Amino acid sequence: MTTALITGATSGIGAAFARRLAHDGHNLVLVARDEKRLHRQATELHDLHGIEASVLSADLATEEGIATVEERLGDRKHPVDLLVNNAGFGNKGEYLDVPMDDELAMLKVHCEAVLRLTTAAVRGMRERRRGGVVNVASVAAFVPRGTYGASKAWVVQFTQGAARDLADSGVRLMALCPGFVRTEFHQRAGMGTDNIPGWMWLDADKLVDAAMKDLARGRSLSIPDPRYKALMGAAKLAPRGMLGGLTSRTGRKFGPK
Numbered sequence: 001m002t003t004a005l006i007t008g009a010t011s012g013i014g015a016a017f018a019r020r021l022a023h024d025g026h027n028l029v030l031v032a033r034d035e036k037r038l039h040r041q042a043t044e045l046h047d048l049h050g051i052e053a054s055v056l057s058a059d060l061a062t063e064e065g066i067a068t069v070e071e072r073l074g075d076r077k078h079p080v081d082l083l084v085n086n087a088g089f090g091n092k093g094e095y096l097d098v099p100m101d102d103e104l105a106m107l108k109v110h111c112e113a114v115l116r117l118t119t120a121a122v123r124g125m126r127e128r129r130r131g132g133v134v135n136v137a138s139v140a141a142f143v144p145r146g147t148y149g150a151s152k153a154w155v156v157q158f159t160q161g162a163a164r165d166l167a168d169s170g171v172r173l174m175a176l177c178p179g180f181v182r183t184e185f186h187q188r189a190g191m192g193t194d195n196i197p198g199w200m201w202l203d204a205d206k207l208v209d210a211a212m213k214d215l216a217r218g219r220s221l222s223i224p225d226p227r228y229k230a231l232m233g234a235a236k237l238a239p240r241g242m243l244g245g246l247t248s249r250t251g252r253k254f255g256p257k
């Protein structure tokens with residue numbers, strides 16, 4: 001049986017990965033801060049699918065939290081075959097209104113944790129000549145979107161570069177770029193969602209199904225859903241100045257996360 005480790009597993013996209021991977025028969029290591037919620041989820045997935053689910057309570061905005069998960073990923077006796085770096089959050093407001101500590105915490109969770117956990121996982125995977133890493137970015141990586149978009153752009157560039165370095169090693173790396181997904185994300189950040197058209201919302205379980213297909217195909221970038229593929233194609237052609245104007249008016253509060 002293989003083992004998958006998912007960060008931010010308790011809610012939204014991470015919980016959808018946990019459901020899907022448990023259904024497929026993988027043992028799980030579930031990572032987030034809320035320990036009670038982690039244990040409840042582990043019990044549910046074990047009872048439903050008969051898999052082993054262990055929990056690791058860690059705050060990935062801290063050195064200690066990152067080191068705890070790094071250590072688990074480096075445990076050669078209990079190898080992790082699939083890592084999903086999914087934990088993340090948004091900060092409400094325009095760049096200068098967000099407290100610096102919140103921006104730095106975002107960079108720690110979205111960039112430093114992703115770099116260190118990917119590295120810890122991939123070393124063993126390369127030796128075993130098999131394994132996968134899914135790093136959850138966002139379509140916000142492709143438009144000028146303050147620290148959030150910049151951190152997700154880093155996730156895409158880092159992941160695609162590492163995928164190229166590790167081509168032919170048996171290890172697959174993929175950046176996953178969702179559009180709007182119905183999760184706890186916007187509510188946690190205190191962001192309004194009333195003006196986001198219904199057609200723009202994606203379902204987390206369908207998103208994960210599409211991502212797993214793309215990973216199996218060996219893609220290093222996954223933009224699930226044809227509507228977002230088309231939107232991102234159009235964004236590539238639009239002048240950057242125009243996109244910047246659009247996203248600074250609507251995107252900071254309501255644009256794709």
Ligand SMILES: NC(=O)c1ccc[n+]([C@@H]2O[C@H](COP(=O)([O-])OP(=O)(O)OC[C@H]3O[C@@H](n4cnc5c(N)ncnc54)[C@H](OP(=O)(O)O)[C@@H]3O)[C@@H](O)[C@H]2O)c1
Nearest residue numbers: 008010011012013032033034060088180181183184185257
């Ligand atoms: N929802 C969207 O529209 C959307 C779109 C594109 C990309 N994304 C990305 O998708 C990922 C998942 O977001 P989501 O929408 O599923 O949000 P969500 O429902 O709010 O879930 C976030 C998860 O991350 C965990 N988490 C947050 N901060 C953490 C920290 N410091 N340390 C450890 N775990 C932490 C949370 O658990 P605890 O609170 O218990 O720690 C929770 O399990 C994020 O990277 C986000 O940027 C979301």
